[in-house]
Amino acid sequence: MAKLILSMDGLVLKEIPLTKERTTIGRKPHNDIQIDNLAVSGEHAVIVTILNDSFLEDLGSTNGTVVNGNPIKKHFLQNNDVVELGKYKLKFVGESAATVGAEKADFEKTMVLRPAAMKAAAEQAKAMTGSSPPQAAAGAVRATASQQAVASATAAGIADKDPRPVPAPAARPAQPLGAIQLLSGANAGKELELSKPLTTLGKPGVGVAVLTRRPQGYFITHVEGANRPAVNGQQIGAAPHALKDHDVIELAGVKMEFFLKA
Secondary structure, three states: OOEEEEEEOOEEEEEEEOOOOEEEEEOOOOOOEEOOOOOOOOOOEEEEEEOOEEEEEEOOOOOOEEEOOEEEOEEEOOOOOEEEEOOEEEEEEOOHHHHHHHHHHHHHHHHHHHHHHOHHHHHHHHHHOOOOOHHHHHHHHHHHHHHHHHHHHHHOOOOOOOOOOOOOOOOOOOOOOEEEEEOOOOOOOOEEEEOOOEEEEEEOOOEEEEEEEEOOEEEEEEEEOOOOOEEOOEEOOOOOEEOOOOOEEEEOOEEEEEEEOO
16 A cells, blocks of 8 residues: 655654545645645645545645655656655655565565575586596586476476467557547536546536546546536546446536547
8 A cells, every 4th residue: 555754854744644535735724635734735745645646735735735846746756756745745755665675575485485496407518527628527417408408398287399489569559639629618628638637527526537647548536526427428437437438427517528639
């Protein structure tokens, strides 16, 4: 689970796990993360967490939100990002950090085991050096190592009697750019390209949703409001909803069409 580490002047104050889909930051007491400092606005910023992804958005604060020394409006949080709010700092620790550490440990363990499997081949080659030229001994090492590798693969059930070259994976085609066109309301007919990782839609206090751009496509997720967004007339659930070309979205009384650009 991703978390934030709150600190001031290098002193860690507390750790905040990102268990909610929407985590608010501000000076007022109703915020999930309250920072009682005049440099922080009453409702300063929000972090939206969808599955393993977290997005930070400044809520029009007076002094702005800074990530890694750069002012931002919206930002896709990555491991070890540092959010600066006046004298306070929030360090983002992503969920993937622990996974990477585990994978590294597994890799190192495998590297330790492999040389042990080659020991018998080296000893056999050493015994042959008294009656065979160095080239023959070297060939024996390679042959024995190859035999042991095949034996290990066969024992694991992965050996192929007639090995064939594995074709290289086909390159993934570029993801088409998505966009929405407003179908109702004062701005009917206007289009908005969805080129950013996160796009917030709706009216605060009425209904808010986020559109996220992922490698698998575009998804819409309900963030706040009594009524969830509807896609093609059906309200979406709590989980992110995958969008298809020409889906019609209704949010906070406004209809819009999602489509993919050629």
